[in-house]
Amino acid sequence: MSHHPPGSEDVDLAVIGAGINGLAIARDAAARGLRVVVADRADLGSGTSSTSSRLIHGGLKYLERYDFRLVRESIRERHLLFRTAPHLVHHYPMLIPFYAGDSRPGALIRLGLAAFDVMAAGRGQGRSRGVAVREVARRWPGLSTQGLRGAALYHDAQVPWAERLCVELFLDARRLGARVLTYTTVTGLLLDGDRVAGMRVEDNRSGAAAEIRAAVTVNAAGPWIDTVLDGQVASRRLNGGTKGSHVVVDPFPGAPPTCIFFEAAADRRPIFVFPWEGRYVLGSTDLTYEGDLDEVVASDAEIDYLLAETNRIFPSAGLTPDDVLYSVAGIRPLPYTAGVSDNAKISRGHTVHSHAPAHPGLITVIGGKLTTHRALAEDVTDEVLRTLGRGRRRCLTRRRAFPGADTADWPAFARDFVRSSPLTPARSRRLLDVYGVRARRVLDLAAEDPSLAEVVDEESGALAAEVVLAVREEGAVTLADVLLRRMLVGLGADMGLSAAEACAGVAVRHLGWDDARARDELAAYEAELRRYRPRALATPASPPSGDRRTP
Numbered sequence: 001m002s003h004h005p006p007g008s009e010d011v012d013l014a015v016i017g018a019g020i021n022g023l024a025i026a027r028d029a030a031a032r033g034l035r036v037v038v039a040d041r042a043d044l045g046s047g048t049s050s051t052s053s054r055l056i057h058g059g060l061k062y063l064e065r066y067d068f069r070l071v072r073e074s075i076r077e078r079h080l081l082f083r084t085a086p087h088l089v090h091h092y093p094m095l096i097p098f099y100a101g102d103s104r105p106g107a108l109i110r111l112g113l114a115a116f117d118v119m120a121a122g123r124g125q126g127r128s129r130g131v132a133v134r135e136v137a138r139r140w141p142g143l144s145t146q147g148l149r150g151a152a153l154y155h156d157a158q159v160p161w162a163e164r165l166c167v168e169l170f171l172d173a174r175r176l177g178a179r180v181l182t183y184t185t186v187t188g189l190l191l192d193g194d195r196v197a198g199m200r201v202e203d204n205r206s207g208a209a210a211e212i213r214a215a216v217t218v219n220a221a222g223p224w225i226d227t228v229l230d231g232q233v234a235s236r237r238l239n240g241g242t243k244g245s246h247v248v249v250d251p252f253p254g255a256p257p258t259c260i261f262f263e264a265a266a267d268r269r270p271i272f273v274f275p276w277e278g279r280y281v282l283g284s285t286d287l288t289y290e291g292d293l294d295e296v297v298a299s300d301a302e303i304d305y306l307l308a309e310t311n312r313i314f315p316s317a318g319l320t321p322d323d324v325l326y327s328v329a330g331i332r333p334l335p336y337t338a339g340v341s342d343n344a345k346i347s348r349g350h351t352v353h354s355h356a357p358a359h360p361g362l363i364t365v366i367g368g369k370l371t372t373h374r375a376l377a378e379d380v381t382d383e384v385l386r387t388l389g390r391g392r393r394r395c396l397t398r399r400r401a402f403p404g405a406d407t408a409d410w411p412a413f414a415r416d417f418v419r420s421s422p423l424t425p426a427r428s429r430r431l432l433d434v435y436g437v438r439a440r441r442v443l444d445l446a447a448e449d450p451s452l453a454e455v456v457d458e459e460s461g462a463l464a465a466e467v468v469l470a471v472r473e474e475g476a477v478t479l480a481d482v483l484l485r486r487m488l489v490g491l492g493a494d495m496g497l498s499a500a501e502a503c504a505g506v507a508v509r510h511l512g513w514d515d516a517r518a519r520d521e522l523a524a525y526e527a528e529l530r531r532y533r534p535r536a537l538a539t540p541a542s543p544p545s546g547d548r549r550t551p
């Protein structure tokens, strides 16, 4: 289990934050032989990493800003992920319709796609192509053809369960020797004079404090990087993250078979309507945010904007706020850029910021995408090795399979699994999508104890064994960790509320929880869901918002 009380210790590298970037850094550094400890005040991937659009994108959008370096990096990382995590990262076609009056003319988009195809040659899923209005009307009949000038179809990638990317990075980092402490808050930095010599941590549950002394400390706290530094070391503001929200709805009249990437009429920003696990996600917004980083909730204005834009290009959709199953909001960790008038202009690349010479031993990670987490980790680990004076050690993560892809032939494994599994093909495929080859562990647990073969969530068909796997082997501590970031039944239509009691019951019978703990966990789960404004719970009135501009 990842939540064990931290003891005072000496390591090479202390990492603050177990989002996708902190975990990727831990994995890379451990693979290169460093002794690593990671601390997160909450669960793995429970910050920004669980609020994304779930795209592993080649970076087409960055061409608009001529950021060729980031496009090249994104294309390369997408290509590597197709190989190292084929169970989690899937080919994802996207249609870009061009309408009269769009600020980006179709010819310009086609030119951009042609350049993108050249850059992605041999590392993509096929070339983009133009789509005539007649074909759009036939294959995407729900899409408005009023003012439609044509469209382009291009190929990108989706990671439907981004949370599992984090879990698997954790599993691999741990396998390589890294220690990951969740529910362990970094309360301060240890200073030897100006030199940063590690971190002070506190166990959230017991309140026990400890010092983790480290030769290098990496602040990978995503949008919280300034909060971590505040009052500890002198630093200018580093994070200027923008708020992004999505809404999740059931299939609606005219809903498209593929992702539609289109220009919003209200503010000319590119936004998506995309199929996701049998539902649709509409998103995202991009707002300057100065509010509380711990209280980020989609506002009514953002929800109205996303619904209105979707209803505009899907005239039969007729979506209203009552159709929203839940919303997801997060803060993109982006570099602070003073006086920026257009958030789209803020760089989406990452920076490895060394605080030396003012504060040697401290590195802060600014920015970084899901897509480029591995490249970011490689850059950070190179810098850590330089700081340690250890010389270059080859990065091993480019070809290293994720734990769920640890097989010589993934398609053959998946075929055999579905054939030999006692479950229905649909339920077997869900296990493969969530756990990869580790789906076998779920079936093994269910075979050892038939009570663990019981279905705990009718919608997904998830098994009781998954609750046990999550806590015993995947670092889950709370019911919310299990439902939202391991089994993912918490991302279903009712956010797992109908499955929560059954899952807590499994924990009582198999994991040593008592009834009081189960009750507390259920209450805490509902409390954690409030930030998603789920329809299944009475939706509260619009929360106070720190957004500076409404869309």
Ligand SMILES: Cc1cc2nc3c(=O)[nH]c(=O)nc-3n(C[C@H](O)[C@H](O)[C@H](O)COP(=O)(O)OP(=O)(O)OC[C@H]3O[C@@H](n4cnc5c(N)ncnc54)[C@H](O)[C@@H]3O)c2cc1C
Residues within 6 Å of the ligand: 016, 017, 018, 019, 020, 021, 022, 039, 040, 041, 042, 043, 044, 045, 046, 047, 048, 049, 050, 051, 052, 053, 054, 055, 056, 057, 184, 185, 186, 187, 220, 221, 222, 223, 224, 228, 243, 244, 245, 284, 329, 330, 331, 332, 333, 367, 368, 369, 370, 371, 372
């Ligand atoms: C709306 C939106 C859409 C996006 N879409 C995409 C997309 O489609 N594709 C893509 O590639 N990227 C996307 N991104 C970007 C991507 O999600 C983030 O860049 C990435 O998840 C950042 O990961 P991180 O590990 O740096 O930060 P986080 O995931 O936020 O992790 C930081 C961690 O630090 C911890 N922490 C904070 N303070 C402390 C403390 N004092 N002590 C201990 N721990 C602490 C937090 O608990 C958290 O777990 C999107 C982001 C948003 C918001």
